[in-house]
Amino acid sequence: MSNPKRTVGIGGLIIAALALSGVGGGLVGGVAGYRLAQVDQTATAVAVTPTSATQQTTDNLTAQPVVASTNDAVVQTVAKASPAVVKIISTVVGGQASGSGAIINEDGYIITNNHVVEGQSRLQVIYSDGTSHNAELIGTDAFSDIAVIRVLDAVPATISLGDSDSLQPGETVVAIGSPLGKFQNSVTVGVVSALDRTIDSMEGLIQTDAAINHGNSGGPLINLKGEIVGINTLVVRGDIGSIDEAQGLGFAVPSNIVREVSDALIANGQVIRPYIGIRYELLSPETAELGIANDKGAFVTNVDEGTPARRAGISRGDIILAVNGEEITQRHSLQRLLLQYKPGDTVTVTIERNDQQQEVQITLAERP
DSSP states (O other): OOOOOOEEEETTEEEEEOOOEEESSOOOOOOOOOOOOOOOOOOOOOOOOOOGGGOOOTTTOOOOOOOOOHHHHHHHHHHHHGGGEEEEEEEETTEEEEEEEEEOSTTOEEEEOHHHHTTOSEEEEEOTTSOEEEEEEEEEETTTTEEEEEEOSOOSOOOOBOOGGGOOTTOEEEEEEOGGGTSTTEEEEEEEEEEEEEETTEEEEEEEOSOOOTTOTTOEEEOTTSOEEEEEEEEEEEETTOSOOOOSOEEEEEHHHHHHHHHHHHHHSSOOOEEOOEEEEEOOHHHHTTTOSOSSSEEEEEEOTTSHHHHTTOOTTOEEEEETTEEOOSSSOHHHHHTTSOTTOEEEEEEEETTEEEEEEEEOEEOO
């Protein structure tokens, strides 16, 4: 069977969501794999031998610490996190499909992707020990591609959400999931390639070169503290019409966004998003090279009719700089700032138009 997958496009890139792997039908083709060279960085402890002039007793001698290798840290991280990573079987019209997820607390709540559970009529969770458990859908948010499901049985382990804002490019990360729906709890290792990437309407994404394939959707991206720093959601394959296929371009929803969304889903079963009715592009040093003087803010490309932004006088070409004094950046995007408020709230929006700054009042609506 042909299994569902989310495909989005931006700037000529083919963006393939980490689609569900078929169970009982043909497996969905995976992203071309790549080999990650692993460097053993084992450090050697230095023995300290006191000279006669500085002879110390054994009791007073301070031992030189042994520095653990990156390899050891990864092994320890996987041992701690792996029991909390699950395979998710979703029964949909015409068959079954699978993805991955992570148990976040002892009440049985599991975070995964919206596209893993979209259209499901039944959910099952497979623990790392191979046992199968029924699960219920708590809520989904297609906008962030995050969903929460729950098992009522005892869980084998949990894994906590870390602080994605503390991530640094080059930091070692580990992905655990069930690629192709067959190889449960597969481990891949890579680095944080970049932060705050925007793919279509998804902002603030973590880019990683840890190998991610179909079926990894919803699985955790983990730091060496054993914390979830992202939920793997999509990969970039390459340019349209190009014979080259990109390697090692995986993207994850950062844990701080996951936390905000999952808290709302657990509490209310949905995320009520405020809405002003514009389309925009987040500015960056890269967009500044295209002739836009600002490298921060949201460049308005369209204003929908009958929306709060239209009523407030926002126009195409305006640059939104701040909301209630909070500056818009790649890390603190307009979407993220607005999520602090609720429909009906009135916010002060700072805009730049014709090199002049001004403030307008916008009363937020609920996103359709």
